[in-house]
Amino acid sequence: MEGANTVVKQPVASPSKFPLSFWETTVASTVALIFAVGLIGVYLTMPDSDYSFLKLPRTLQDLKLLRDNLESYTSDYTAQVLVGYCVVYIFMQTFMIPGTVFMSLLAGALFGVFKGVALVVFTATAGASSCYFLSKMIGRPILSSLWPEKLKFFQTQVARRRKGLLNYMLFLRLTPTLPNTFINFASPIVDVPYHIFFLATVIGLIPAAYVTVKAGLALGELKSMGDLYDFNSVATLFLIGVVSVTPTLISKNES
8 A cells, every 4th residue: 555655754853952151161161161271270289288178168167277377378369269259159159159259258358349349240241251151050950940930030021121130130230139159040041141241240249249249358346147138238239239130120011
């Protein structure tokens, strides 16, 4: 029979497109290279000593111990301490390891306000960008499994505010509406363009970085992490966040 001899052609699966563009791959590869070269450089140039104090701080006591030991190295081995600090901070941001607030306090204690804020904003932005690119490759199934409702909420808000997306992303960075780690990981999944993500991160992190780094100058006076953000600091950050999103709300009402 003619039907019995009919050959059913199976559709040929097209090769999956790599999720990162050429320049995004270049940026991600550069960050990975900085990790490797930075760690090797610090290891080869630091003097022989007991470095048992080097660990990620989890409490204020851990942080004070780390500060006390690093102060002597900061003056004699400034470049090595800077590179080591950057590598650790970027690594923590990339893989969403808790504790970057302690690193921000440490920046203030070791480098002062101006250098500390610049260092925190740079490393936080680089780490957030690394997390963005990592999520673009593997993030969708993880987010859909762990935070489906939060992801759906974020996606809806981004879609509604597409015309004023930079203002909305600034608002998120300046207020505790969504955790920064979630924003870093979810942004590429909900189609936030990288240039918007980058600008919102660089600008939006400055106020909180200033508050935290400045607190690091008086690290010995901090009794708990609750002392870090007083009412005035939180109110100021929220007010800046409201101001940043106001143009979006006005344009929405006029349309």
